[in-house]
Amino acid sequence: MHIREAVAVAMDALRANKVRAVLTSIGVIIGSASIVLVVTVALTSQKFVISQIEAMGSNLVWVEMIKTPEKAQPLSYEINTDDLAAAKAQIPDALVVAGFNDLPMAVVVGGRTRPVRLIGVTDGYQQIRRLIILRGRYFDFADMESRSKVCLITKDLADRVFGVENPVGRQLRMGELTFTVIGVFKERAETFGLSELQKESVIIPFSLMKYYTGTDVLSTLQLQTGGADKVATVERQINRLLKSRHPAQAEYNVQTLTAILGAAKTISLALRIVLIVIAFIALLISGIGIMNIMLVTVTERTREIGVRKAIGAAQREIMWQFLIEAFLISGGGAVIGILIGVGIPVIVQQLLPGNLRVPISPMSVVLAFLVSCSTGLFFGWLPAKQAAALEPVESLRYE
Numbered sequence: 001m002h003i004r005e006a007v008a009v010a011m012d013a014l015r016a017n018k019v020r021a022v023l024t025s026i027g028v029i030i031g032s033a034s035i036v037l038v039v040t041v042a043l044t045s046q047k048f049v050i051s052q053i054e055a056m057g058s059n060l061v062w063v064e065m066i067k068t069p070e071k072a073q074p075l076s077y078e079i080n081t082d083d084l085a086a087a088k089a090q091i092p093d094a095l096v097v098a099g100f101n102d103l104p105m106a107v108v109v110g111g112r113t114r115p116v117r118l119i120g121v122t123d124g125y126q127q128i129r130r131l132i133i134l135r136g137r138y139f140d141f142a143d144m145e146s147r148s149k150v151c152l153i154t155k156d157l158a159d160r161v162f163g164v165e166n167p168v169g170r171q172l173r174m175g176e177l178t179f180t181v182i183g184v185f186k187e188r189a190e191t192f193g194l195s196e197l198q199k200e201s202v203i204i205p206f207s208l209m210k211y212y213t214g215t216d217v218l219s220t221l222q223l224q225t226g227g228a229d230k231v232a233t234v235e236r237q238i239n240r241l242l243k244s245r246h247p248a249q250a251e252y253n254v255q256t257l258t259a260i261l262g263a264a265k266t267i268s269l270a271l272r273i274v275l276i277v278i279a280f281i282a283l284l285i286s287g288i289g290i291m292n293i294m295l296v297t298v299t300e301r302t303r304e305i306g307v308r309k310a311i312g313a314a315q316r317e318i319m320w321q322f323l324i325e326a327f328l329i330s331g332g333g334a335v336i337g338i339l340i341g342v343g344i345p346v347i348v349q350q351l352l353p354g355n356l357r358v359p360i361s362p363m364s365v366v367l368a369f370l371v372s373c374s375t376g377l378f379f380g381w382l383p384a385k386q387a388a389a390l391e392p393v394e395s396l397r398y399e
Helices: 003-016 018-057 081-090 125-129 141-146 155-162 206-213 228-245 258-300 302-310 315-349 362-388 392-397
Strands: 060-065 094-109 112-121 132-136 150-154 171-174 177-186 201-205 220-225 252-256
Touching: 003 018, 003 315, 018 258, 018 315, 018 362, 060 228, 081 094, 081 220, 081 228, 094 125, 094 171, 094 201, 094 206, 094 228, 112 206, 125 220, 141 206, 150 155, 155 177, 177 201, 201 206, 220 228, 228 252, 228 258, 258 315, 258 362, 315 362
Parallel strands: 112 201, 150 177
Antiparallel strands: 060 220, 060 252, 094 112, 094 220, 132 177, 150 201, 171 177
């Protein structure tokens, strides 16, 4: 019997038991759809988490002096604007270098004071931190050089102090100091208060903070590289630079987001593996269902098998027929499941924000089809072998 004839016989048998074939393939449909959806969800979540981290600056290196609470550090240990200028001149892989110094302050709101974070920033800070200006503008060259009493405030602070009114051009009093608000900003990626920018923060030109504090100390020095591959090099270079410019006893903590990115990718991979294993369990259960149904089918069609053998059908032909039936059940279920698994993300994409894409992995589609078909053939092999091994005489006597 040719393959074409075996396929025709198998399809006739499935058409004769449509409901049974559909119910048997439901498990495969669920399993194959699960594989596609699991990989899609894992890729989407990984892409979202990594994009959030990268929005903070995957190519960012920042340095802080390590302070010991037991004794005060000499001023010569502190990072200063001369270090910033040296980093700009001596580290070519650092495209942007900036720094800031932050102090706890209090803002007067309705006769009451609220704690805020006052941050004096140098040139390049906005470019490195990727601040989004919601209203007004950022500092210009004149603001930085002339020590203008201007500031930008976070959206949370603007809502707290000015309510629904436009804060641009209004006065903001902090202690004995009064500033003119020129803009409202927010972080591009939410750091949940783990960075220098708190929910209620005020940024001013560093030249103005230097004027008030009398020092050019930077609490943090930030360097933005040309790419993630340059981070390790810049990390070593800035460490050597600071060691060469300060006493040997001074210690500095150089940090990057590379480790966090690596951890996020590792967690995402582990989550993807766990979810795929769960999907494979669903396919395993559906494969057992296919085997059980096929075994019942062999018992019900014992007489038919005997007739076919009596007129010359070989064991191999009988086995091919039942394997093809198992393949059609699993393959058809796989195709339907894949279409469902692809269709759901396409529909959901329309409901998501425009900057969040749902990537569909072609590999997950191929994997779902191959695994589903392999499951059907694997669990269909035992019933097919049992059918092929039936003796013609005994089969014809079967009632």
